[in-house]
Amino acid sequence: MKNISLRKATIEDKALVVDFDYSLDVVEHIELKREEKITKAILCEECFIILVDNREIGFVIFDYRFFDQGWVGLIVIDEEYRGKGIGGKTFDLICKQCKANKVFTSTNSSNIPMQKALTKVGFSFAGKINGLDDGDPELFYYKKTNNRETKS
Template sequence: MVSLIKSQLSDLDEIVNIDREVIGSDGRRKYIKKAIEEERCIAIKNEFSFVGFLIYDIHFFDCSFISLIIVKPTERRKGYATCLIDYFISISPTKKIFSSTNQSNKRMQEVFKENGFIQSGYVENLDDGDPEIIYFKST
């Protein structure tokens, strides 16, 4: 059984723990907390615990931008990222949705392609030698 919820502050520690598992620190704790407070963080739970989350905003040229999709490493390849994306598409406050990933992140590129996103451009110089690919989908 999978459930998707708008995250609450009481979920913060569990969500930050997932992020820490992936990036090795809790350096995004304030960012995640702010997203939860602003109701821009969606979490996904299996029958046992939180397994992932998505954070978005609408400051990308007044369009929705999925800024972060994180799934616990032990729970990847089980459709959780797709569930988060599908749910976000159903509630998106704008018709245009953008996101991005590094050129080196082949797994995330596949997730975007499998979910109907198309490449919309590149941004150089964010990470040295690893351009950011912008993805787009219209609802």
Template sequence: MTLIRQATMQDANAICRIDAMVLGNTGRAQELREAVAAGHCYVASLDDGAVVGFVIMNQSFFKQSYIPYLIVHPHHQSKGIGQDLMLHMEAVCTTEKLFTSTNLSNKRMLRLCQRLHYVQSGMIDNLDPGDPEVFYCKKIRKRAKAIASPVQAI
């Protein structure tokens, strides 16, 4: 069973190890630690407490919720952990829309976005040479309009 919870600084080393394993370097370690400290990071763990993946969500994308990173340990990929993390982010999302992006070459993430009914919202070239960034959006909830109560004159 996958357990998802907000990351603590005690998770930071595991998060950085998993990221380095997937990325191939430790270049994002400081950024990841800052996301944990800011409360923007959630981890997926197994029954034994071992962290097997993480996701970061913030409001850095035009003041909308945005998932810049969804990373699952290579030995635990294709087991639904990424989907569990995405669904959890949808549940805790505080904005009307949730955005994410991935490289066109990341077929697993592209399929996950499609499976979860995210809508492609555009593509940006020149971030990674020869591998465009594809952006997705999902409407999470409709914001309730404030209902004005009638004012009675006295």
């Protein structure tokens, strides 16, 4: 396995992060005002660049706004690097750096790669919410980190 690491994004990374997100889904990028959200996340030090052997191949947005637990709000990996275990390794790294004792995230029922990446690295299903995207329920997952006692 190549060396996978995370580094905090700076404002100089904004164009790169916006580009990853734009390439994923132009319509969502525009309609959901993702450029604004990405800028805010970078300024709040909540956006991390995913590196493979020092090459920037994606990003993850991580904060503590979900009931004070770790929350992965968005992860995007460049298409050519998907399905190689990088998503799973990113979740491991997020769990290591998390200062709360659980990390939560969610994804659409239709997103099988995300569900597989999560369950492979030990995330458990937490529940389902209907009504966000019509006909495509949101599935929530979590993993215990047991970090709170030692890190905060």
